[in-house]
Amino acid sequence: MSSSPSSSAQAARENVAGRLRGLRRNAGLTVTELAARCDWHHAKTSRIENARTPPSPTDIRLWCRATDAAEEAADLIAASQQAETLYREWRRRVRTGLARLQESYVELYRSTALLRVYSPVLVPGLLQTEGYATALLSMNAQFLEVPDDGAEAAVARLERSRVIHEPGHRYVFVIEEAVLHYQLGDAEAMAAQLGHLLTAGALPAVSLGIIPASTSNRRLWPQETFDVHDDTLVSVELLTAEVNVTQPTEIVLYTKAFERLRGMAVYGADARALILRAIEALR
Numbered sequence: 001m002s003s004s005p006s007s008s009a010q011a012a013r014e015n016v017a018g019r020l021r022g023l024r025r026n027a028g029l030t031v032t033e034l035a036a037r038c039d040w041h042h043a044k045t046s047r048i049e050n051a052r053t054p055p056s057p058t059d060i061r062l063w064c065r066a067t068d069a070a071e072e073a074a075d076l077i078a079a080s081q082q083a084e085t086l087y088r089e090w091r092r093r094v095r096t097g098l099a100r101l102q103e104s105y106v107e108l109y110r111s112t113a114l115l116r117v118y119s120p121v122l123v124p125g126l127l128q129t130e131g132y133a134t135a136l137l138s139m140n141a142q143f144l145e146v147p148d149d150g151a152e153a154a155v156a157r158l159e160r161s162r163v164i165h166e167p168g169h170r171y172v173f174v175i176e177e178a179v180l181h182y183q184l185g186d187a188e189a190m191a192a193q194l195g196h197l198l199t200a201g202a203l204p205a206v207s208l209g210i211i212p213a214s215t216s217n218r219r220l221w222p223q224e225t226f227d228v229h230d231d232t233l234v235s236v237e238l239l240t241a242e243v244n245v246t247q248p249t250e251i252v253l254y255t256k257a258f259e260r261l262r263g264m265a266v267y268g269a270d271a272r273a274l275i276l277r278a279i280e281a282l283r
Contacts, residue, residue, distance in 0.1 A: 009244075013051040016051075016054075016076060016079050017050065019079075020048060020049060020055065021049040023063065023069050023072065024063075024067055026067070027066070029066070031045045031046055037062075038059075038062040039062075048063075054080060054083070055080055060077050064076065105160060110163055112169065112229040113230055114170050114172070115172070116228040120176045120225065121179060122179060122184075123175070123179055124173050124175070125161070126161045126163070127173065127197060128157060128158075130154050130158055131154075131188070132190065132192070133154035134150050134189075135150075135185035137150035137153040138151070164203065165205075170205050172207045172209075174258065175208075176213070177210055177213040177274055194275050194278055194279045197275050198275055201275075208267070209265025210265055210266055212274065219260045220261055224238060228254055228258055231255065233246060
């Protein structure tokens with residue numbers, strides 16, 4: 001597995017592009033002729049047909065009108081918009097604020113019966129404390145060069161995390177030991193976060209595994225952060241975007257990866273010992 005954008009998103013874009021190309025060919029039009037009917041440069045037609053440029057709803061309507069297939073427009077617009085939700089740039093998603101972004105995930109978490117989360121560098125969002133979340137989200141705002149509403153976003157994230165106490169859900173978290181030592185906020189905030197992990201890991205619906213840094217003969221190298229929602233969606237966090245994987249074959253691979261990572265983790269008393277060691281290192 002690599003950290004490049006998922007093929008799910010590209011496959012969805014290529015499907016839309018292929019359908020548009022088919023409409024042009026069925027209408028007996030060349031690339032140049034269709035461009036003339038749509039009043040744009042022929043290079044734009046090529047970019048759309050090769051899935052290099054996503055078509056806007058207006059582009060699709062003009063295309064369908066030019067190929068005498070106006071009835072196809074609504075379905076193609078919906079398919080194109082769905083394709084673009086599979087790969088969503090963080091800078092676009094946070095334009096309305098980080099707090100709004102946190103709130104947007106609530107229904108997804110509530111509709112998930114089994115959530116599996118792997119994180120190599122950060123405490124998973126559902127297990128974060130306010131101080132830790134504030135430091136993280138403010139850092140993200142500064143990096144993305146958007147207004148810093150980190151404190152407000154942290155409150156929204158904690159509100160979202162209440163789902164972990166609602167019945168009907170199970171949570172399996174696997175983190176690398178390094179997560180315990182990457183300090184966000186001051187020492188007091190980090191100590192509070194680590195203490196919260198001791199409490200959260202004991203919740204009946206929660207399984208918290210930690211892969212020790214000393215693990216030898218790893219069965220899988222550290223991966224990008226990803227969440228598996230039941231067996232229907234994998235959400236992958238990249239530096240620039242969130243990738244939503246929906247292709248069953250890819251979901252199977254992510255599930256396989258999660259199980260391998262989970263198998264290397266320690267739990268219970270051994271996990272608590274790693275957390276207590278990290279707390280002691282803060283002093």
